[in-house]
Amino acid sequence: MFETPPSRSRRGALRTLARFAALPTLAAALPRWPHAQPLAPTPACGADAAPTAAQMEGPYFRPRSPQRASLAEPGAAGERLTLTGRVLTTQCVPVARALVDLWHADAHGRYDVDGERWRGHVYTDAQGRYRFTTIVPGLYPGRTRHFHLKVQPPGGRVLTTQLYFPREPGNLRDGLHAWALEVAWPRGADSAAFDFVLAVG
């Protein structure tokens, strides 16, 4: 039901590679195939762009999350991670003032079902950019590692989806996992990136 078409998955992979290839030190760490042609950068938006896929909300969403970019409270357990990116239309136009709402499990795989820990929302700036500082969410039974998000352009439809992490063994066992919904997270980095593409405009 939530599977992603192969073409979209490939586009997501190429987008990730293109992002990494833009960084010289990371490009040197990419695997090299003896006879491979250089990969042409594939835009995340443009003529044949597909919007970011929707996924199920799950049971732990709570409305009216606090507006804040930092979800990591002092002393809280977990590997710190910045999640950043842009909200764009399929025609690559930045969406300013888009709502980006993030919620996820704590480092031990538990959701705060009574309060607001590991929950928050921000609005994109004039260039469509958003940014959260949080942690790498913990695992809980039955799911691979993931973030939950809602993205809404001003006055527009809400996109509910989930984001996944590369190199996560559980990805292969989670039927919801989609390669196109993986964040770009270079090994060892403290920042991961994902651009949302909305069918608006």
Ligand SMILES: [Fe+2]
């Ligand atoms: Fe979840």
